[in-house]
Amino acid sequence: MPTLTEEAVAQPQLTNEEIARYSRHLLLPEVGLEGQKKLKAAKVLCVGAGGLGAPLAYYLAAAGIGTLGLVDFDKVDESNLQRQIIHSTKDVGRPKIDSAAEKLQALNPYMKIVKHETMLTSTNALDIIKEYDIVADGTDNFPTRYLVNDACVLSGKPNAYASIFRFEGQASVFATEEGPCYRCLYPEPPPPGLVPSCAEGGVLGILPGLLGVIQATEVIKLILGKGDPLIGRLLLVDSLGMKFRELKLRKNADCPVCGTHPTVTKLIDYQQFCGIHPEEPKAATVQNGIPQITPKELKQRLDSGENIFVLDVREPHEYQIVNIGAPLIPLGELPNRVNELDPNREIVVHCKSGVRSQRAAEFLQKSGFRNVSNLAGGILAWATDVDPKLPKY
Amino acid sequence: MKIFIPTPLRVYVNKQDAVQVNANTVGEALSALTSQHPDLKKHLYSDEGKLRAFVNVYLNDEDVRYLPEKEATQVKEEDSLSIIPSIAGGCQPHGR
Numbered sequence: 001m002p003t004l005t006e007e008a009v010a011q012p013q014l015t016n017e018e019i020a021r022y023s024r025h026l027l028l029p030e031v032g033l034e035g036q037k038k039l040k041a042a043k044v045l046c047v048g049a050g051g052l053g054a055p056l057a058y059y060l061a062a063a064g065i066g067t068l069g070l071v072d073f074d075k076v077d078e079s080n081l082q083r084q085i086i087h088s089t090k091d092v093g094r095p096k097i098d099s100a101a102e103k104l105q106a107l108n109p110y111m112k113i114v115k116h117e118t119m120l121t122s123t124n125a126l127d128i129i130k131e132y133d134i135v136a137d138g139t140d141n142f143p144t145r146y147l148v149n150d151a152c153v154l155s156g157k158p159n160a161y162a163s164i165f166r167f168e169g170q171a172s173v174f175a176t177e178e179g180p181c182y183r184c185l186y187p188e189p190p191p192p193g194l195v196p197s198c199a200e201g202g203v204l205g206i207l208p209g210l211l212g213v214i215q216a217t218e219v220i221k222l223i224l225g226k227g228d229p230l231i232g233r234l235l236l237v238d239s240l241g242m243k244f245r246e247l248k249l250r251k252n253a254d255c256p257v258c259g260t261h262p263t264v265t266k267l268i269d270y271q272q273f274c275g276i277h278p279e280e281p282k283a284a285t286v287q288n289g290i291p292q293i294t295p296k297e298l299k300q301r302l303d304s305g306e307n308i309f310v311l312d313v314r315e316p317h318e319y320q321i322v323n324i325g326a327p328l329i330p331l332g333e334l335p336n337r338v339n340e341l342d343p344n345r346e347i348v349v350h351c352k353s354g355v356r357s358q359r360a361a362e363f364l365q366k367s368g369f370r371n372v373s374n375l376a377g378g379i380l381a382w383a384t385d386v387d388p389k390l391p392k393y
Numbered sequence: 394m395k396i397f398i399p400t401p402l403r404v405y406v407n408k409q410d411a412v413q414v415n416a417n418t419v420g421e422a423l424s425a426l427t428s429q430h431p432d433l434k435k436h437l438y439s440d441e442g443k444l445r446a447f448v449n450v451y452l453n454d455e456d457v458r459y460l461p462e463k464e465a466t467q468v469k470e471e472d473s474l475s476i477i478p479s480i481a482g483g484c485q486p487h488g489r
Contacts, residue, residue, distance in 0.1 A: 142479070163479075163480045164480065165400055165401065165480035166400050167400070168399070168400050168480070170477075170480065185449065185479075186446065186447050186449070186479040187446045187447075188445070188446035188447045189447055189479065190445075190447040190478065190479060201401075234477070236477070245454075245475075246454060247451050247454045247455075247456070247475070247477065248454050248455055248456065249456070250456060250459045332404040332405070335432065
């Protein structure tokens with residue numbers, strides 16, 4: 001049984017102001033003074049100050065986490081404000097990390113905030129993570145998910161994980177000693193472009209709110225050592241049906257990172273792992289064999305009467321928001337409707353930002369269409385460079 | 394039995410969130426699914442016919458990979474299969 005002196009050295013003290021602030025925690029048997037001191041002693045790293053990071057960081061600050069690290073290198077965009085509630089309208093254009101730190105400090109002035117305004121990479125991840133006890137992954141891309149996972153396993157730090165897509169989410173706790181890691185669940189990432197981003201597929205604004213708070217809950221439970229954390233459990237959230245399901249996650253003994261004979265013992269090139277090739281330094285005029293055409297070029301050629309067939313591959317609800325009058329075949333329907341297109345005509349494919357149309361163009365080329373181009377930047381670029389009266393979404 | 398289809402793949406099954414199939418094993422259920430909806434096949438299976446590693450199939454709440462008989466596991470009418478893909482949300486600055 002540690003003496004009072006040893007206990008005082010091991011645990012930080014709470015000031016009278018903090019005791020008043022955390023009263024509702026102190027009243028809970030599961031937290032109490034001991035638990036609140038654990039929260040104050042804890043150092044948590046939030047990777048990402050966006051959709052998931054916003055509610056996550058807010059509730060960790062509210063709970064009295066002693067040291068909160070934030071990793072984000074992005075700037076606030078207007079379209080973030082539909083869900084990233086830690087940022088406000090006047091923050092548009094500002095680095096997310098500054099905006100987030102300001103609001104968090106205002107909520108909890110007793111918390112120490114450490115800003116890491118950088119992209120997390122294989123060169124810096126281990127150094128950054130080693131200063132913290134727990135990592136909460138709120139990132140928005142597969143390479144970083146794998147990077148955070150591997151770094152957490154190699155550093156021995158638990159990873160409170162959540163991810164979202166449209167109106168569904170997943171949550172779990174990875175990288176504990178006995179539990180599985182992200183690679184036990186998903187040994188391989190999906191090929192680039194298979195799973196649309198929020199910018200392309202959309203996301204219900206509340207969704208990262210729901211999942212971010214679940215993540216914060218798991219972080220707090222791990223620190224307190226109370227409740228049943230989502231170790232070995234995958235929580236599935238369907239916000240449209242308001243259904244919560246749970247699946248069992250097993251630790252894979254053959255996992256290359258956390259298994260009994262790991263083959264990944266240092267961080268790798270995660271972009272390459274996810275099949276993402278580095279962007280060419282100059283603006284590419286051809287990508288994967290598909291010529292790229294700018295909106296200005298296309299407009300010029302259409303105005304001069306060239307016989308170009310412009311194909312829109314977005315979804316009907318996007319067409320309703322804005323369109324340039326091009327016939328619509330949604331990307332998912334293209335394989336079944338390819339006979340509606342004339343393979344002898346020049347076809348320029350467009351979508352919202354140029355990603356789906358690139359895939360459509362590659363598909364058409366593989367199907368024997370010899371004269372297909374991609375509208376670089378999509379209808380967004382058209383609205384910027386050709387017709388500013390068009391709305392952007 | 395019912396097969397729950399995750400959101401990213403619903404476009405290949407006429408936007409349904411679940412599909413009914415008749416089958417005696419997990420493997421048969423998945424075959425029935427891809428026969429009914431051939432566009433789904435390449436998203437679930439590689440060219441060599443193996444289930445892709447970023448897609449997990451659960452029989453009720455158990456990962457099929459960890460069942461002793463894996464895809465040969467027998468199923469009952471009241472069982473369900475769930476296809477759980479990996480999602481990362483957010484913006485993907487992939488290649489283009």
